[in-house]
Amino acid sequence: MKVLVVDDDVVSRMVLMHLIDSCGKFDIVEAEDGADAWRQLQEGLRPAICFCDLRMPNLSGMELLQRVKGHAELGGMPFVLVTSATDKDTVEQATQAGAAGYIVKPFQAEQVRVHLAAFLDQAACGSGHQAEDPALTLQRLGINAERLLVYLSGFHNQLAAAAGDLETLLARGGQQDAQARIDRLHAGCVTLGLDGAAAALKALASGQLSNEAVQAVLADVLRAVDQQAELLRKASPG
Numbered sequence: 001m002k003v004l005v006v007d008d009d010v011v012s013r014m015v016l017m018h019l020i021d022s023c024g025k026f027d028i029v030e031a032e033d034g035a036d037a038w039r040q041l042q043e044g045l046r047p048a049i050c051f052c053d054l055r056m057p058n059l060s061g062m063e064l065l066q067r068v069k070g071h072a073e074l075g076g077m078p079f080v081l082v083t084s085a086t087d088k089d090t091v092e093q094a095t096q097a098g099a100a101g102y103i104v105k106p107f108q109a110e111q112v113r114v115h116l117a118a119f120l121d122q123a124a125c126g127s128g129h130q131a132e133d134p135a136l137t138l139q140r141l142g143i144n145a146e147r148l149l150v151y152l153s154g155f156h157n158q159l160a161a162a163a164g165d166l167e168t169l170l171a172r173g174g175q176q177d178a179q180a181r182i183d184r185l186h187a188g189c190v191t192l193g194l195d196g197a198a199a200a201l202k203a204l205a206s207g208q209l210s211n212e213a214v215q216a217v218l219a220d221v222l223r224a225v226d227q228q229a230e231l232l233r234k235a236s237p238g
Contacts, residue, residue, distance in 0.1 A: 003027070003116075004030075004031065004040075004052075005017050005050075006036075006052040008033045008056040008057060012107075015107055016082065020051070023109070024116065033057060034052070034060055035059040037059075038064055041074060044204065046073070046074075046077075049115065052082060065079050065094070065099055066097055069097065083104060101114075103115070131193055131196060134148065134235055137193040145235075148232060152225055155192060158185070162185060167211050167215070170209060170214065194224050200221065
């Protein structure tokens, strides 16, 4: 579960990241200002929620909020503004622009936890994992649990190797070769019933692949493989 933290003040950013981490198991991504955050979002970053400082150079929190809410894919992401201002005008403006709320510096853990409450159960038990029931995968493929675990382990190794290979291909401008490799990984996800991972790979923009976006998706796919293997082990004790 990705959480984006945007703040040009590195100390404030670190404090907020620590508080988020203390609330549960989250994959925290940081951006040093609004422009950096927008670049990451354009390159494919899709956090579950964003905490963003209001006053920053280059691109303010309010300006980033307006861009996010105007984006077809990002518009539904909860966007929490971080501010030292408590005046009603600021809060009203943020609410009208679509902010999910705001927290005030100096941060309090409870302020942060309130905005993460909807994601805590998902982060704790992996309910965000979108995949076919392992029992259905076994039936569809006509194999036993031991064989499926071997397949998942092999695919995990394939993904790990692909991360380095794709980085090299993209650095050389090999967009077509990189896309062909991603298509093969997508086919593997489909075969193994990893629906969410397959969708994430499919969503990568053909011909406009960035290494950062590809690596972020591959990390998510690896986690999906590991989660599916764990679910299979729990369903097949001994």
